[in-house]
Amino acid sequence: MMIREFINQIEYEVNTLFNDYSDGLKAREDSRAFGAMIEQRIRDNWESICINVHADHVKNPGKRTIYDFACRYNNIFFGFDPKTKDLDTDKYSDGGVCSVGNLMQFLANDRSIFVVIEFGHHEAPENKSLRDLNYIKVAPLHLLPANSLRIENLGTGQVRLNDTIAQVYPEINWDQTLDDFF
Numbered sequence: 715m716m717i718r719e720f721i722n723q724i725e726y727e728v729n730t731l732f733n734d735y736s737d738g739l740k741a742r743e744d745s746r747a748f749g750a751m752i753e754q755r756i757r758d759n760w761e762s763i764c765i766n767v768h769a770d771h772v773k774n775p776g777k778r779t780i781y782d783f784a785c786r787y788n789n790i791f792f793g794f795d796p797k798t799k800d801l802d803t804d805k806y807s808d809g810g811v812c813s814v815g816n817l818m819q820f821l822a823n824d825r826s827i828f829v830v831i832e833f834g835h836h837e838a839p840e841n842k843s844l845r846d847l848n849y850i851k852v853a854p855l856h857l858l859p860a861n862s863l864r865i866e867n868l869g870t871g872q873v874r875l876n877d878t879i880a881q882v883y884p885e886i887n888w889d890q891t892l893d894d895f896f
Contacts (some may be wrong), residue, residue: 768790
């Protein structure tokens with residue numbers, strides 16, 4: 715199966731996890747806490763997701779990796795990192811992904827695929843204590859259009875997203891290889 719079909723299956727499974735929140739997710743004290751809640755829900759169900767998409771579950775990594783969940787599919791290692799994107803117009807959401815060095819190590823040396831799972835959310839209009847999910851989009855970072863990425867010099871350099879995954883999703887080049895990306 716091609717990467718696109720695999721990523722679509724992952725996206726379907728993650729969306730299914732959050733279907734029961736059609737009335738909104740409980741807002742948290744800040745964006746980090748909200749993101750941690752999302753991450754924990756996926757973590758609690760990651761092994762089942764892997765089974766459903768016929769991937770080999772990889773035990774959750776330690777804190778010193780650029781990804782939060784992993785699996786092997788067709789002998790390719792995939793590392794997944796959930797990101798939340800606050801879509802409220804009066805909020806700032808920086809699009810930070812990971813350090814340049816760690817990303818290059820993961821992609822080039824390990825020949826692995828780094829995948830972003832993006833959760834676009836906004837304040838529920840009827841209830842300020844809830845967050846409505848606008849979308850959940852899943853995409854390998856190396857397939858995103860080059861103009862959707864930027865590097866900022868924070869320490870060793872940070873890879874950041876200029877746009878949401880939802881905005882650039884139609885522009886993804888599903889045939890691009892890691893070598894093409896480099």
